[in-house]
C-alpha cells in the first residue's frame with residue numbers, strides 16, 4: 622500500500638480554557654508569590670521572589686514541595702531545622718498556607734484589562750469558556766467572584782483540588798472539556814502564564830497560548846509594568862516569551878487582550894486539517 626488516509630478535525634475552535642492568576646485576574650500573579658515568601662519566612666527560610674515564582678501554576682502543595690526541593694532552599698531549611706524537610710513538613714506548610722492565601726487574596730482578584738471584552742467576543746463566536754488553576758476551590762471562588770463583578774464568568778472552572786492531579790497533568794483542562802461536552806481536544810485552546818499551564822494544555826493534546834506581560838514570568842503588577850522604561854519591560858517580555866516557547870507553547874501574547882488574532886489563526890490552521 623502506497624498511501625494511508627488519516628482522519629483529521631477541520632472544524633472550529635470550540636473552547637478556550639483560561640488560567641486564573643496572571644492570566645485573567647491578578648496582573649503579574651502577585652498574590653501567590655508574596656504568600657509563599659511570607660510562608661517560608663515564618664519558618665526561618667528567606668526565599669526570593671524568583672524562587673517563589675519558579676514552580677508557579679502547580680497545585681499549591683506541589684509548589685511548596687518543589688520549592689523545598691530546590692537545592693538552595695533545601696539547604697536553608699536543613700540549616701534552620703537541623704534536618705531535611707519531610708512529607709509532613711510539606712503538608713503542614715500547605716495547611717498553614719491555605720488560610721494565609723485566602724486572607725491575602727481578595728484585593729488581587731481584580732480582572733486584567735481586556736479580559737471581559739475578549740471573553741464576550743469568544744462567546745459571540747460560539748466558543749465556550751473554561752478556567753483552571755493551581756489554587757484550591759475556595760481560592761478559586763474568590764477569583765471567580767472578583768472576575769464576575771467585572772464582567773468575566775467562564776462556563777466552568779476547575780481547581781487543582783477537584784482532579785486527581787494538578788498541572789502539569791492535563792486533568793483540569795480535560796475536565797473542563799468533559800463537563801462542557803466539548804471534543805475533540807484539538808478544538809480546544811489552553812491559555813496561561815506559566816510553564817505548567819503550557820504543559821497542562823500540551824498533555825491534553827490542546828493548542829496553547831502563553832501569556833507574558835500580565836503574568837508570572839514578567840512578574841510585575843500593572844502599576845510596576847507601566848512605571849518601567851519600555852525597553853526594560855520589553856527585555857522581560859522577551860525573556861518570558863522564550864521560556865514559554867521553550868516549554869512548547871504554540872503561541873505567546875502579552876495578555877488575554879491580544880489573543881483574538883491567534884484564535885483566528887488557530888481556526889484557520891484547523892480548517893486546513895492541522896493539529897496542535
Ligand SMILES: [Mg+2]
Pocket residue numbers: 640641642643644650678813814815837
Ligand atoms: Mg497563572
